Amino acid sequence: MDEGRAFDLTFQPADGFSASDCAELANGLKQRACAIAKGGYGQDLTLDVIVQPAANREKRLLVADMDSTMITVECIDELADYAGIKEQVAEVTERAMRGELDFAAALDARVALLEGLDERVIEQCLAERVKLMAGARALIRTMKARGGHAILVSGGFTRFAEPVAAEIGFDRAIANVLEIAQGKLTGTVRKPIVGSDTKEKTLLAALSELNIGAVESMA
Numbered sequence: 184m185d186e187g188r189a190f191d192l193t194f195q196p197a198d199g200f201s202a203s204d205c206a207e208l209a210n211g212l213k214q215r216a217c218a219i220a221k222g223g224y225g226q227d228l229t230l231d232v233i234v235q236p237a238a239n240r241e242k243r244l245l246v247a248d249m250d251s252t253m254i255t256v257e258c259i260d261e262l263a264d265y266a267g268i269k270e271q272v273a274e275v276t277e278r279a280m281r282g283e284l285d286f287a288a289a290l291d292a293r294v295a296l297l298e299g300l301d302e303r304v305i306e307q308c309l310a311e312r313v314k315l316m317a318g319a320r321a322l323i324r325t326m327k328a329r330g331g332h333a334i335l336v337s338g339g340f341t342r343f344a345e346p347v348a349a350e351i352g353f354d355r356a357i358a359n360v361l362e363i364a365q366g367k368l369t370g371t372v373r374k375p376i377v378g379s380d381t382k383e384k385t386l387l388a389a390l391s392e393l394n395i396g397a398v399e400s401m402a
Contacts, residue, residue, distance in 0.1 A: 193237060205234040244393060244400040245326060246386045249337035249344050249358070253319045253351060258343045259293055261312045265304045268296050286338065287376045294361065298370025302363050305342045313343060315351065323352040332393060336382045357385060 196204075209232040216230055250257045263272035272293045279289035323333050335348040337358040348356035360373035375381075386402045 209234045239398045241329060241331075242326070242399055242401045243331050243395050244386075244389055245323070245331065245333045246336055246382060246389065246400070246402040247333065247353075248382075249335055249347060249356075250339050253316055253335065254343075254347055255314045255316055256312055258308065258313065258339045259290075259297075261308050262297055262300065262304065263293070265308060266297055266300050271296055286378045290338065290359070290372060290376060290378075294368075294372050295370040297368045300368045302366050302368060305340075305361075309343060309346060313347065315347075320351050327352055327354075332389065334385060334389060336377065336385050338376075338378055357381065 212234075213230055213232040216232075217227070221227060247253055250259075260269060260272060260276075263269040275284070275289055275292045275296075278284050279286065284292065326333060333353045335344055335351075335353040335356040335358075337344045337356070339358050340361050341356065341358045342361060344356040344358035357377055359377045362369040362371040362373055382402065386400065390397060390400060
């Protein structure tokens, strides 16, 4: 997406060209380009190659997650680290991964552990820990420049999602609201909780609003 670092090659595939052929071609192109860079310039090349149909290649809608997607960290883990309870929060996360808790219950349990944390830690975390994923800003700004629409939908928190969305260039952000009283986290999240069902509903609503098909979207 960055100028001078990305480009398109178009070709007419042979009859019967399949999805597995796409993957094989992409892998072959990547290996060849990396070998040329290493042999000709003595440099290792970080490269992504995507082979896809030209039709509807340029998407008109993106609904994206935030943590470990548009940013490099999981915000609740970082808040837990500041609070000195990272291990306890990680234990709840592991229970959720084992299927013992659903997302909402796991989020409630983890946020409960943050009760009493000074809300100023959120701004400190934003400044010190939250870093944009490489290519995030270029992806969204390129898409927007070509008439696309982008929505950030996060199971994380608005205090992170809103500034991250603004910095990257999203049209809007949807996330959970941490309840705060007298400058301290109360250990609760405002209901309803934003989860995977919210992401699906947001995608479907945006498709309808923009009057486009799912093939013109990424999520």
